Amino acid sequence: MANLNRKKILAGLMGLVGLYIFNCSPSQRHILSESGYDWPSNERDYWPTQSWKTGTLVDHNIDPSKMDQAHQFAENDPLTRAVLVVKDGYLVYENYFGNGSAGMSSNLWSVTKSFTSAVVGIVYDDNHINSTNQLMSELMPEYPEFGAITLEHVLTHTTGLSWAEEGPLWVEWILSDDWVASALTRDQIHKPGTHWKYSSGNTHFLSAFVTYRSGQTMGQLAKSRLFEPMGFEFELQDPPLQYNSWNQYIEPLYQSWHQDPKGNECASFGLFLTAKDMAKFGYLYLNRGRWENSQLISENWIIDSSGEKETNIYGRYSYGYQWYITLVDSHPAFLASGFGGQIIGVVPSLDLVVVLKYEAEQPEHPITGTVHDDMRLFELIVKSVND
Structure with missing residues (x-):
């Protein structure tokens, strides 16, 4: 433990939140109206299973001069690696910066959490559970320590368990043989469902x-039910990685999903994908779980998981099932967000998906763990759309 790089540990744990780290109590400041998102039609003229078709900015109602401002903003940030914009199902902007490339598979960090939510949705759709309000102690009887915590509480970061994305307890967790048992040793400091607290351990x-x-493991389900139908090039790690150093964990290999010491995929971080496959995942959610002629995830789960479960998070966000919800230029959007500025942003009313990738090895900001404003770039892109 002593030889772990403190800076990388701190940067990693701060950035797993992807935005800010502090506690929030539930409030009633809602972003979405009662009708929810203004979803586009999921009747498409093609599906990007094999590859994305390209289109022009003008043909898809995007102002080229405003998009150029976004391009300049991205180019001026030395940490930008990839920016993709999908409008109306067509790839209208694709650019790579620094050592970024179309084939680069890198750690999505906490964007992984939104993929985890999708796999939980498949388990729900397959009737392996009756309700998200079921007790975890009933769903996983070998862990009676869950007590009154439900699946809903875990999905929404409201378990009430103590947690810190930093310090010796984090290191103790990441190096433990059983990540579930280790996280369950934390004190129950709030009644479940009453307090929002970001926790990679809980996820x-x-x-x-x-x-x-x-x-089946998350990786097995994701590969057979999501990644293969959508045309991802994806391999499962075998055997599980050994977590005896932080460097060994963050070293990218190929499109894969890293595992904990027990062989379970890391639910909070550790999924490695290309920017184009990230865009496919956002597009699946934009189409409410439909891909070609198949409903890969039920529409009900997509709508439910991207809806507001907790409000007034970090002052400007709400939270669903491992997704952030916010307003961007008056348009409701939901985001998968990870350390260093990794983003999959979905804006249903504009039929828009945005993918941002950044270099995650960077000096940490004392609050956010980042040295750039990834949300500003996302906002510039959204504002370039003529609605």
């Missing part, structure tokens, strides 16, 4: 939950 409960309820 990791979902990986063991998926295996316990379905008999």
Whole structure:
């Protein structure tokens, strides 16, 4: 433990939130109206399973001069690696910066959490559970320590368990043999469902939950039910990585999903994908779970998980099932967000998906763990759309 790089540990744990790190109590400041998002039609003239078709900015109602401002903003940031914009199902902007490339597979960090939510949705759709309000202690009887915590509480970061994305307890967790058991040793400091507290440890409960309820790991389910139907090039790690140093964990290999010491995929971080496959995932959600002629995830799960479960997070966000919800230029959007500025942004009313990738090895900001404003770039892109 002593030889772990403190800077990388701190940068990693701060950035796993992807935005800011502090506690929030539930409030009633809603972003979405009662009708929710203004979803586009999911009747498409093609699907990007094999590859994305390209289109021009003008043909897809994007102001080239405003998009150029976004391009300049991205280019001026030395940490930008990839920016993709999908409008009306067509790839209208694609650019790579620094050592970024179309084939670069890199750690999505906490964007992984939104993929975890999708796999939980498959378990739900397959009737392996009756309700998200079921007790985790009933769903996973080998862990009675869950007590009154439900699946809903885990999905929304409201378990009430103590957690810190930093310091010796984080290191103790990441180096433990059983990440679920280790996270469950934390004190119950709030009644479940009453307090929002970001926790990578709590999200990791979902990986063991998926295996316990379905008999398959998250990686196995994701590969067969999501990644292969959508045309991802994806390999499962075998055997599990050994977490005896932080460097060994963050070293990118190929499109894969890293595992904990028990062979469960890391539910909170550790999924490695290209920017184009990230865009496909956002497009799946934009189309409410439909891909070609198949409903890969139920529309109900997509709408539910991208809806507001907790409000007034970090002052400008709400939270769903491992997704952030916000307003961008008056348009409701939901985001998968990870350390260093990794983003999959979905704006249903504009039929828009935005992918941002950044270099995550960077000096940490004392609050956010980042040295650039990734949300500003996202906003510039959204504002370039003529609505």
